Amino acid sequence: MRISEEQRIPSFWQFQLGGWTVYFLMMLLSFLPSKELRQELMYRLTFCAVCFVASFAQHIVCRRLWRHQASWSRVIRVVALSCYALGLVSGTVLLWLEAKYLMPSWEKFEWYYIFANALSPTFMLAFWSALYFGIKFYVAQTEESARLLRLESLVHEAELKALQYQIHPHFLFNTLNSISTLVYERDTATANRMIARLADFLRATLDGEGTYESPLRDELDITRLYLEIETTRLGDRLKVVEDTDPRLLEAGVPRLLLQPLVENAVRHGVAKRREGGELFIAAFREHDDLVIQVRNDLMPLHGKPCTYGIGLTNIRTRLHQLYGESHEFTIDFSTGNVCRVTIRIPLHTYVAPLELAEAQVQEN
Template sequence: MNRTIAHLNAATVPTERLACARRPILLTVAGWILCAAVFATQSHFAAAVRGQSVPWGAAFAAWLVWASGWALLTLPILRLAKRVPFERRAFWRVVAVHVPGSVVAVLFNLALYAAAAPLVGAPGVGPDWSANFSRLFVMTFLPNLAVYWALVGAVQFLRLRHNIHERERRHLRLEAQLAEAQLLALKSQLQPHFLFNTLNSIAVLIGDDPAAARYMLQLLCGLLRKVLDNDGSREVTLREELDFIASYLAIEQIRFADRLSYHVDAGPDVMQARVPSLVLQPLVENAIRHGVARRARPGRIVISARADNGMLRLAVTDNGAGLGRDVKWGIGLSNTRARLQQMFGARHAFDIGENPGGGTAVSLAIPLQEGPCASVH
């Protein structure tokens, strides 16, 4: 049984190859028959306008002879055009191949027509081959030459179109790879810096408050599990992002005790909106490092999200010392700005400025979108 199936499969492969080989030939023949029919119709009606009588059948037979020559030449011309495409670096090679090739193709077509046209009673030709060929050469050489270059131009057009699509696909792959690299960079930035501070705090708490140290360690394990379990998604829902930030801030609140509090102002209408993964963490970390950590008084961070005219507007504000004279774009903020530019182009906004109530405000706006989140593969 297995031998029979194998034998049938082996017999099927040549059949499929033969069908694939026949398809270009059939398309070529059908295309040139259609051209012959169109030109015959034009000749028939043009003769009628001039007051002459040219039967459509006779005109079709004559044009079919002409089309047959080009049908024989089409596939060789297309193969030659693929092997010797138009390139700036090889301009003279193109000229050296296609100029003689076009002349040879036209002469072949004219010679074939001069010999076969009298057999079908084509108008305007006689029994003398040389007289027919000379007359056709003078009257139709340039139009036939245009046919050759039209075929070559069609191959060049398809080649350029293929190259454009290939560049677009390559560009999309590079964008996806860039997004993945940026996300991995953000994760690697979060883990060493954040781990160092957290583990240092746990080490201090082990002697003073073992229960708090164990609780902080549990929070850290949960947070790292969320980071490591991320499947490479470029986007998550705002609810998932806020849950991650809540875990992050819970650990920071143990570190800073009563000096840190936070509030999330986000309605249920935006909780399913898609946002770049880990987009809020650098903003919150920046508020803690440059706002809360630099002041002795209690600090407060407010995270807000709202929908506005098709945009999702996110903001992280603190009541710290403010920007001062210079606005410094750290690694986290610079990375976030680059990710937003790469993902949304001109359809986003990212600003850092003074909080009206004192401190710093970082805001961003991205298109409001809901549904399945995009992933990096």
């Protein structure tokens, strides 16, 4: 199970016991070399023990101030008063112990010494209070940062899901429109083949619901199912050429990346040409990037070429969400009546969500 950042922060008791133990050991080690100062050592250790007990009372004050989200001016006033009050009590206890047990031959208990004797415990408790609020503020900032990261992740996930869902109705509408045309023309055999292929296509796309990436192999399979539907409709007018490096079949790519590109190329390019045209799909490695190209023949262009539609805008947005500035997405109309779409993303091997979760568990 993955441990969150706030779970790694020690609790109050860990800080309390750990901090005072370190302070106690430092006192002990600093006086051990000198045998003549054993009585001073006993006083310092007693001072440490008394302040340790007083810090629990100070903790009640500080915790209440923190929970009520008191202003810093009120915190300073209340903490100063409580530290001095506890300092007076601690100083009185120390003075009595010193006169009674630690140095009875040197000291005797005098009430007017308690105000001077209260200064050291007061400063110690003030330092303890500053550490308390500093640690609480750090923990609160850490938890807020973690909350914002979780919120950002949820928003990121919701945006990707919304974009992914947008593909299904877009493609479904176009395909059903083609089937409707075939039924109207009484070409039932072709319509039946398209319906069967449509069922296979939807089954393939819905099987991976909830994932944002898939291996290139699966994307090519889904795209081939779509092309079977279009080939049934267009016949010999659609010529498909595929050139994919087989070593890249397990590379991770955005889910349903190729199908919208191919659909756009067929519907706005090849299908509009009376003689049809060629659709070229390529995937190859270039340095540390995976490059995917879809090229198709176009009708002769007059003026400005086509702009981004739903499918291409969807792809551009998803690429930015997944890879940020580490991707490229270009559309080139410069070579005659040909449109070339090029996508460049970081090359990485696809890891299934279950395998990724298991790897995270092993790391922790």
